[in-house]
Amino acid sequence: MAPDTPGDPRTRLPLKHVDFQILLVLADRDLHGYGLVKEIEVRTEGRFSLEPGNLYRYVGRLVDQDLVARAERRPAADAQDERRRYYRITEFGRQVLSAEAARLKALVEAVERRTPLPEG
């Protein structure tokens, strides 16, 4: 459920992998659906492919949680005469993203130090 006000970013962790990928891509620049899909495909070398059917469920969830916002419709560079809906990351989204990154980083460091991890 979407809370009405964003609280402590850490309460939203851990992020689902797909949410993380979407936020990560949007952190660089605003994108429309197709741009988002392509960018994620490129970054994950095709391991992560989103379709029109599920992309907007994920994005919709992020919008409900105030991590992503719908930007205005504007012309896309790659398609003449057609306007596209853009999406951008919110300030809160950035906070959550960096909190997640910090969490992951700590995790990686833990592995590198060969600290025994809890099973699971």
Add this chain to the structure above:
Amino acid sequence: MVPAPRSPWSERLYRLLWLLYPEAFRDTYGQDALELFRDRYREAAERWGSPGVTWLWMRTVPNVVTHGLMERISQLSRGFRRLDRGLPLRLALRSLVRAPAFSATVVVTLGVGLASAVTLFSVLEGVLLEPLPFPDPDRLVRLWEQNTEVDAELQGVSPLNFVDWQRNAAGFEGMAAWYLTSGTYRTEQMTEEVRSAQVTPDFFRVLGVPPALGRDFRREEVVGYGPLMLSHGLWKRLFGGDPDVVGTSVRVSSEVYEVIGVMPPDFTFPDESVESWLAWDLTTVYAGRPQVRTWRFLNGIARLPSDMSYDEADEELTRVAARLAESHPEANRGWGASMAPLHEEMVGDSRTTLWVALAAALSILLIACSNVANMLLSRAPTRGRELALRQSLGATQRRLVGELLTEGLVLSGLAAILGLVLGRGLLELLIVVEAGRIPRIGGVRMDGEVLAFATLLTIASTVAFGLAPAIEALRSSGPAALGSGTRATDDRGRRRLRESFVGAQIAVALVLLTGAGILTSSLRRLTAVDPGFDPSGVMTFRVSLDGGGRTEDETALYYEGLIRRLTDLPFVDRAGASQALPMSPVGNDFRRPFRPAGSATSSADAPTTQMRIITAGYLDAVGMRVVEGAAFPRGITADEPPQALVNQTLARRLWPDGGAVGGSFDLDFRGGWRTHRVVGVLEDVRHYGLRRDPQPEVYLAHPQAPYLAMSFAVRVGARSETMVADLRDAVLSETPRQPPHAFAPLEELVDDSVNEERFLSILLGLLAGIGVLLSATGVYSVVAYSVSRRRQEIGVRMALGAPPRRVAFEVLRSALTFTAVGVLVGVVCVLVLGGLVDHLVYQGQARDPTTVAIVCLTVLGVAGLAAVLPAFRASRVAPSESIQAQ
């Protein structure tokens, strides 16, 4: 061919799929998702062409279906979490949400069954049951002439006979006739060829539909042709819906007519393609031309008064026709009248197709229901324990039954929603593809009656599949159920019940699969039929030349010039024209009487032959073959003695012993009987579709029998994007304001001729696939369940030394036993029902043993496969389980 980067078709389909998402979600993200799909489509089409697009669809459809349903479920559960009242409903939902996989399977299974049933019921209801959109439609009949002595085929009514019928059949409320043609509308902005009907003045009065704007034709004002009635669509398109058009004059082809009215938007008679109606007075047009009495080309319709029975009407018409046969023996000897209810005539052969399709869809629902019942039954013991616990904590039995029924209602309610959503999409799809060219399908809607049908099915399935398991669950909720022990005797009865459910499913699936198999091989035989010409790479269109002031010679010269111009186009290999192309819905198709040369047979007694008037180049363009003699010589003129080509069927009729080439026969065409010399024999062409046998055909050379409106066949080398535009330009540069129309690839026309067969075969294939899949899950769940219930017993046997392979074999054997019973029942059904659909099968029979055998083996194989996994599991039961469970 590479699909255009943006396909309206695909987008429409995609939008349909999106109906699976909840409305709020659609409103917010629908447009965005469509944009994304568009981009994906463009990428796929541009980079990989058709395979890319196919692959895109293969990914998109399951993706959208799954996520659409998931979004709906999550929205529902969000909504219910907020719900405070309605405790039983909440409890029911809670128990469904607690077993999401189970609930989803039930909802999807039942939903798919309901969707197919609701869709086909909509079609059947809209096409067969819904009355025609006219007042007292059951009083309307179609009229024909028929000469049972010559051949049994129904023919049109000749104008002079029609006038006499109208005059003498006083008991009828009214009669009208029409003939399909087309007219060129020319305004300052545009030129458009419009499909029209020439109608007698009473046409709209007989149908009982007044115009929406303006007035109806008056009998006394019609002399020759005109005035004119517009369809709503044409009025909007050509005149911007301007009400002042009524009363003004418009130019159609080379004439000027007054527009007197506009018909209502939903008036589409005789068919959707007709967009204007031109009043036509047969008496003045055919005055002083007695030979017209043999021109049987009119479509007749009549309205019976409310106090006249169908038989009385038939008798009266027969009497009138008999008198005409006496008074005009030269034209009418042997000819009588025939009539049939209009609705029957319009629906025609689709009747069987639709009933078969509905029966198949209901079978799927049956399989789905019994599958669901099975699933609920298998849960009964577990539920029993839960209910026992709650009973011991103070819940009354009444309340528990209420809860169980609510649960069933919620499940089937959700399934009904899914069924309606899926069904609506499916129906739209059927309409978009004009499934099987079924008449009236464009007007099919999911209306109140369909909703009532769906509700009825839902309630029935709830009661049938909620109640029995509910009772079962309560029965097993006695205090003993609290213990974990289960009793084998109790189980056995339940297992029998479940097995018989699955056996029934298998029987039904087998019938469906046999039907699909037989129709598919029938379709394969049908499409393998040689049509007698080569439709690949041939584009067709029609040119309806204005008559105004052109002599016959000028008409012939015009077409000669046009064909030269078309042949000069770089992509055109051959070009030619005929007044009626094979399998084409546009064209002036007519027959004329023929007789051996020198015979004195009158037109009335002579058999008739189809007429084809062809230009030079036509035979090559459509790829027809001369089997004897030669085609018409180049440069044949009107001054030479008439020549003709005949097809093999006609050659056999006239010269059973051969020797047609060089022979002569008489044809009653235009100026009465004339002798024609046969220059060649053509291979038979299936002019009316692959299924219909060839009919006698005469081919005349266009210069010897010029005809105004001609259908072109153009054989092209490489197909180009601009081909249609180029052909159009070529015609327009010959005659600037004469737009060619009805463009269609010949292959498409041939394809269309087996549309109904293809529709049924695809539909049955699809339904049979679903049926087999559902039955396989049925087999799986029954076997898996019984294995899981018998683990203890199996463990004991293994402990006593039974080899694992033997245990697995026994599980398989029990599965195959009830499958075999199902197969047997199915085969009996095929044998009984097969006879009913024999006539749908082309050159074969519905009870084809090979197909039945293959289907039986397939079903047994699938059932075996479905049982393999649980059988394997049974063989892996550890003997120790027998001890642990104690």
